[in-house]
Amino acid sequence: MGRRRNIQLRFLAHARSGDKGDTANVGLIALEPEFFPLLVSEVTRSSVARHFRGMVSSVERFELPNLHALNFLLHGALDGGGTISLKTDAQGKVFSTALLRMEVSVPKALARKALRRAQGKG
Amino acid sequence: MKGPVRIGAGQGFWGDWLEAPVRQVRGGPIDYLMMDYLAEVTMSIMQKQRSRDPESGYARDFIPLMERLLPDIVRGGVTVCTNAGGVNPEGCAGAVLETARAGKLKKKVRVGLVAGDDILDRLDELIDKGHTLADMETGRPLSEVRDRVLSANAYLGMAPVVEALAQGANIVVTGRVTDTGLTLGPLVHEFGWAADDWDRLAAGTVAGHILECGAQSSGGNLLKDWRKVRGLRNPGFPIVEAQSDGSFVVTKHPGTGGVVSIPSVTEQLVYEMGDPENYITPDGVADFSSIQLRGAGKNRVAVTGVRGGPRTDMLKVSIAYFYGYKAVGTLVYSWPDAYDKARAADRVLRGRLRDLGLEFEQILTEYVGVDATHGRLAGPPSPDIAEVQLRVGVRAAERAPVERFTREIAPLVLTGPPSVTGFAGGRPRVEEIVAYWPALIDRREIEPHVRVRVEEA
Numbered sequence: 001m002g003r004r005r006n007i008q009l010r011f012l013a014h015a016r017s018g019d020k021g022d023t024a025n026v027g028l029i030a031l032e033p034e035f036f037p038l039l040v041s042e043v044t045r046s047s048v049a050r051h052f053r054g055m056v057s058s059v060e061r062f063e064l065p066n067l068h069a070l071n072f073l074l075h076g077a078l079d080g081g082g083t084i085s086l087k088t089d090a091q092g093k094v095f096s097t098a099l100l101r102m103e104v105s106v107p108k109a110l111a112r113k114a115l116r117r118a119q120g121k122g
Numbered sequence: 123m124k125g126p127v128r129i130g131a132g133q134g135f136w137g138d139w140l141e142a143p144v145r146q147v148r149g150g151p152i153d154y155l156m157m158d159y160l161a162e163v164t165m166s167i168m169q170k171q172r173s174r175d176p177e178s179g180y181a182r183d184f185i186p187l188m189e190r191l192l193p194d195i196v197r198g199g200v201t202v203c204t205n206a207g208g209v210n211p212e213g214c215a216g217a218v219l220e221t222a223r224a225g226k227l228k229k230k231v232r233v234g235l236v237a238g239d240d241i242l243d244r245l246d247e248l249i250d251k252g253h254t255l256a257d258m259e260t261g262r263p264l265s266e267v268r269d270r271v272l273s274a275n276a277y278l279g280m281a282p283v284v285e286a287l288a289q290g291a292n293i294v295v296t297g298r299v300t301d302t303g304l305t306l307g308p309l310v311h312e313f314g315w316a317a318d319d320w321d322r323l324a325a326g327t328v329a330g331h332i333l334e335c336g337a338q339s340s341g342g343n344l345l346k347d348w349r350k351v352r353g354l355r356n357p358g359f360p361i362v363e364a365q366s367d368g369s370f371v372v373t374k375h376p377g378t379g380g381v382v383s384i385p386s387v388t389e390q391l392v393y394e395m396g397d398p399e400n401y402i403t404p405d406g407v408a409d410f411s412s413i414q415l416r417g418a419g420k421n422r423v424a425v426t427g428v429r430g431g432p433r434t435d436m437l438k439v440s441i442a443y444f445y446g447y448k449a450v451g452t453l454v455y456s457w458p459d460a461y462d463k464a465r466a467a468d469r470v471l472r473g474r475l476r477d478l479g480l481e482f483e484q485i486l487t488e489y490v491g492v493d494a495t496h497g498r499l500a501g502p503p504s505p506d507i508a509e510v511q512l513r514v515g516v517r518a519a520e521r522a523p524v525e526r527f528t529r530e531i532a533p534l535v536l537t538g539p540p541s542v543t544g545f546a547g548g549r550p551r552v553e554e555i556v557a558y559w560p561a562l563i564d565r566r567e568i569e570p571h572v573r574v575r576v577e578e579a
Contacts, residue, residue, distance in 0.1 A: 014346035014385065018394030021259045021560065027392020029385065031346065055497050062398050064411050066427075067388050071395050079486065082558045083163055084445060086486040086515030088494040096345065098496045 004111075006103040011114040013039060015096035022081035023073050024056075024092030026099045030068040031117065035110070039070055042104040048072055051102045072099070126363040126371075127312045129305055129329070132157040133204075134336025136164055136181050142336060142359045143187060147194050149375035152361060154308045155195070157204040158301040158334045159184070165298060166442030166556040168208035169242075169273035179210030185217045188293070192222055195292070196230045202293045203283060203304045209273060211237045211297040215577070218293055222579035231579040234291025236282040238572035239298040241439065241563075242274045248567060255439060255561040264561060270444040272556060276568045277438045279404030280326075281317075283307025289576040298440060302330030302403055305362065313366040324408035324430020325368030327401065331408075332372055332390055332425075333360055339372065339390035341380025346389070353379015358421075369426045371418055382421040404438075404565070407431040436562040445557035446483070447524040450515040451531035452490075454544030457508050463539040464489055464512040470538050471514060474530055480523040488513045511544065517555070524552050 009028070012035045017026045028043060030036040040063065049059040057076030064071060078092050079085040089095070106114070130152040132143030136159040143155060159181040172179030184206035195202060207214040215235040222231035241248065245268070249255065255264035255274075264271070275298035284307050286294045294307070306326035309315065315322045332339045340360040341351045358378025364370040374382050391410060395401075398410035407430055414427035455463040468487045475485070488494040490511035492503045503510070516527045528550045535542050 016389040016393050025395050029388050064398050071398055083555050084557050094495045098499050101499050
């Protein structure tokens with residue numbers, strides 16, 4: 001495991017979120033197809049539940065290998081959701097970027113590549 | 123075999139960019155202009171407007187838009203499909219006909235009206251027949267809030283849209299037809315797809331999903347490499363060029379801004395997604411895990427391989443009911459110690475609300491600039507943060523405590539922690555909360571009541 005390091009998901013994926021009642025969804029999409037297997041192995045139901053601990057009641061995960069994407073349902077995330085919620089983000093529009101804060105462990109070579117990409121040198 | 127059918131999106135929601143449909147019609151060839159106006163709570167807002175004015179209850183701005191666009195639409199042979207009718211599709215269709223007549227477009231405009239989705243007047247009958255209309259999320263029966271229901275509409279699929287087109291309509295105005303049905307309807311009409319051709323119906327549904335949020339699939343709100351998205355001053359709204367086999371290309375008019383790319387389309391595909399293998403609509407179930415995307419030139423993405431399954435026996439019903447009251451108050455605290463001052467003000471405010479004996483279902487405090495969007499994940503703010511907005515929201519079943527709360531914000535300016543500003547907006551507004559109650563109903567209770575009528579101007 002020594003040849004790995006932690007980087008933020010934002011260097012590996014982009015995302016969009018939306019709502020359905022009190023549930024926020026986050027579609028997490030690999031920035032490069034080669035990053036997708038890493039999302040599958042590292043961004044699991046339980047690691048995402050840990051990331052959002054205290055902010056959501058439960059997490060579901062679905063795989064979309066055809067789009068190099070994962071879809072997460074974050075239940076109980078919106079303080080009642082819709083018009084009931086008092087939150088600024090009552091419709092869960094930016095839960096996507098909250099997930100991108102998560103740190104994941106990746107092989108060092110891949111981390112270098114992902115960080116270089118972010119600097120526009122990828 | 124028939125050539126491609128071009129469907130352009132004109133609105134992603136009620137309140138979307140007013141220029142979009144105009145540029146969509148004038149910016150290049152399209153066969154259909156699809157405009158989705160209805161979100162989950164839109165119907166209840168429209169119902170509220172209609173209770174004050176029986177002539178209203180639909181997307182009013184659709185009428186001046188038609189006034190502006192009808193000549194182009196007639197000249198270009200464009201057909202409009204929209205759910206702008208809201209809770210009063212008859213009123214909306216009538217207003218379009220009047221507009222056409224006033225604009226000397228008699229005999230050139232045929233308005234197709236789709237109604238029968240509104241089941242507000244039938245609720246008691248349906249409940250008596252044993253339909254519980256239980257909340258899909260909580261399982262609670264509708265009877266619990268029956269006396270507070272403000273609107274109830276079944277989501278109709280593409281069938282009545284197809285019927286209106288078959289009868290020669292060139293402007294189809296509906297009530298609560300699904301967003302995707304407004305795109306699928308024209309495709310079924312043009313290509314004659316069978317009602318059980320599940321793969322093609324699913325493909326048309328995916329096309330509808332890509333169009334239904336307007337520019338959100340063509341560069342708007344695109345996170346990936348967002349700095350490289352050019353020309354959002356004049357974003358090209360998405361256009362689907364569909365073939366009879368169900369494959370289609372997503373594109374936009376030449377000379378417009380934004381971008382149509384695999385990332386832009388993918389972000390829209392995952393938007394508001396549940397179980398991707400079961401995207402349920404009244405017309406069938408689409409499997410989003412079957413979608414194949416391929417670059418097909420500049421600002422062109424080809425979509426193929428979509429698979430689908432049979433429709434279910436149930437239709438979704440969108441019910442809105444009166445829930446209670448809420449208000450949100452804000453104040454801005456400046457450096458130094460901005461965050462600490464805002465937190466101290468929150469403690470003072472909460473103490474006063476307690477001393478007044480006010481009871482709320484919830485009090486929520488957010489610190490904009492610190493934790494409003496990402497909560498604790500954002501980490502502690504910089505001790506040097508320039509300003510923090512204190513944002514306190516309350517919710518209650520009764521109006522009185524919420525009303526009293528709105529009078530407790532401004533006094534903090536002279537009676538609380540220092541360096542506070544940003545209260546020029548005055549007292550917060552008490553808002554009535556209209557909440558959403560999603561339910562299911564047997565489609566056989568709805569479909570016999572659906573009405574389609576085409577009238578010439």
